[in-house]
Amino acid sequence: MLQGFLESLVGTSIGTTVKTSSWIFQTLEALHFIGLATLIGGIAALDLRVLGVAKRLPVAPLHKLLPLVFIGFGINLITGVLFFLSDPVGYGDNPSFMLKMVFILLAGLNALWFELKLAKHVEEWGPGVDASTHAKIVCGLSLFLWAGIITAGRLLPSFAALL
């Protein structure tokens, strides 16, 4: 079923354009890295503070940087979908791609958990105040998952070469 779905996405005009253009793919890659830095910056700053780095930073204003994270994620979602459409079967068959998608899903659920269970406490974690152990676990997991996402993404072409 998945194979049929992937094959149905082959040859879309936008996918073909990305694939055959001499400059679009590279430009999208550069944007994907700029998106990466934007996304990871907002996430790492919040996660590191919750874990106890630079503890005199109040958590609430760091949490308010969330729109920045969404901008980075939006850039990478759009550029990522365009990469995928340039070769749907190639990406779909790639274990590193699948791992990356699973990690993104887990990171998303982890962030949702933070929003639902922990966001109401961020005002309490002012300058010098230790965040809860619960929050530290969620933020530690977040850093681990995003490092995994970058790693799986970077290893993707090597898996493609192996297959």
Add this chain to the structure above:
Amino acid sequence: MMLENLDLSQWVLGSIWGYPIFLTFHSLGLGLLVGLLLIIDLRVLGFAKPLPLSELRKLMPYVWFGFVLNAISGVVLFMADATKDFYSNSFRWKMLSILIGLVVAVTLNGTVLREDTKDTPPMAKILATVSLLSWVGAIVSGRLIAYLSPPI
């Protein structure tokens, strides 16, 4: 070039995994280095003012860690492809961008980030803007090394 004949260079270039492993370190370092500098630069530009600058400065060791990670992985990637990189204009632009970004980061670290003013002076905002532009320039020119370099 002699660098390319070292065992490490040959392994990095020849093995399926050598190059991507160092590229992975390079990308993780990029996230830390540019990501955290982006937050610091935005604060200097006037966003998120409740964040005290002197405390944001404590994130700088993580920025330097990202930089060292990228300097080391970058040297290894360069060794594997020394001739191509050395003659690549994109590579030269990247090195120039990094040099500017680094000088600005050291300057901000030694001046603006030591003071806890809510509003930063115009000179600080100019530096933060130059910082953002130089790291974007480093990323873009870095990507172009792979595509615009003359074939050897």
